[in-house]
Amino acid sequence: MSRFIESLWYRISPWHILLWPLSLLYGAVTAMRRSFYRAGIFKSEALPVPVIVVGNITAGGSGKTPLVIWLVEFLHSKGYVPGVISRGYGRKEDGVGEVSARSTAAQVGDEPLLIFRRASCPVVVARNRVEAA
Numbered sequence: 506m507s508r509f510i511e512s513l514w515y516r517i518s519p520w521h522i523l524l525w526p527l528s529l530l531y532g533a534v535t536a537m538r539r540s541f542y543r544a545g546i547f548k549s550e551a552l553p554v555p556v557i558v559v560g561n562i563t564a565g566g567s568g569k570t571p572l573v574i575w576l577v578e579f580l581h582s583k584g585y586v587p588g589v590i591s592r593g594y595g596r597k598e599d600g601v602g603e604v605s606a607r608s609t610a611a612q613v614g615d616e617p618l619l620i621f622r623r624a625s626c627p628v629v630v631a632r633n634r635v636e637a638a
Contacts, residue, residue: 550635570616577624586626590637591617593630601636604628 513520541547557576561567573589580587593602593614604613604621613630621628631637 552635552638554638556638570619573620574624577620577626581624581626588627588629589617589620589624590634591620591628591630592632592634593617596630599632601629601631601633604630 538547542549559569559573559576561569577587577589591614594616595610596602596614597611598613602608602613604617604627608618608621610618613628617628617630620626629637
């Protein structure tokens with residue numbers, strides 16, 4: 506299966522031609538959104554500490570969690586004290602919650618719990634990430 510996907514990636518196929526207009530639309534929408542932030546129509550929040558965002562348009566399976574764990578360990582090795590903020594996908598509780606040794610995946614989400622256990626750093630979950638910060 507992966508060879509098939511790779512073969513599609515390295516040659517032009519009817520899918521490329523069919524999906525090309527959608528890529529133009531996606532680019533236009535993201536450019537417009539970016540311009541709204543620059544113009545102050547959409548608001549952003551400044552935090553008092555540096556922030557690194559790890560994200561992707563793919564919901565799962567793209568390696569975000571292992572990258573976050575590696576990044577936390579790397580920053581620790583350089584003398585920094587990083588923390589992680591997550592939405593806590595799949596958790597049952599609302600509001601801001603700090604992951605602890607007694608937390609369950611139902612309370613905070615499975616990935617924040619994994620990051621807390623593997624990276625030994627503060628992890629806070631909330632739908633509103635600015636509130637978590």
